[in-house]
Amino acid sequence: MKKRLAKSPNNIVLTGSLAGIAEWLGIDPTIVRVLFVIISFFSAAFPGVLVYIILAMIMPSGRKSRGNRNPYDNYNRNTRNENPYREQRKPAEKVDDDDWSDF
Structure with a gap:
């Protein structure tokens, strides 16, 4: 392939x-980056910035397309909504505050 x-x-x-x-x-x-900078810097006939801009405009994005996903899927993702795939936290243990012998 x-x-x-x-x-x-x-x-x-x-x-x-x-x-x-x-x-x-x-x-x-x-x-590739170092070679591009060296060739762009030391060659007066090689307009590196112009070539980079053309590459940025012409080259297709390598990101996978999202298809027909709902744009609101990630809306309010930082709230405390329960996620069934998320690992549950261990319950907190009660601490005895009366023991101050370490100080």
Whole structure:
């Protein structure tokens, strides 16, 4: 199966374009980033910023599509609604406050 050239969904610094190229080539994203900066900095004929902007606009996103999910699924997710998949906490034990012998 051929790997598709797309932005990286996990390793993003600005847009994920260079990390996407690195994943497509099968090498470390840091190597691609360093090479891109070196070539952009030392070459007057290579407009690195312009190429990066074009890559960011042209390359497809590597994120999986969410399909037809309800946009309100995560609404109020920080409230104390019971989640059946969440591990229940251990009940607190009563502490005897009368023992101050450690001090």
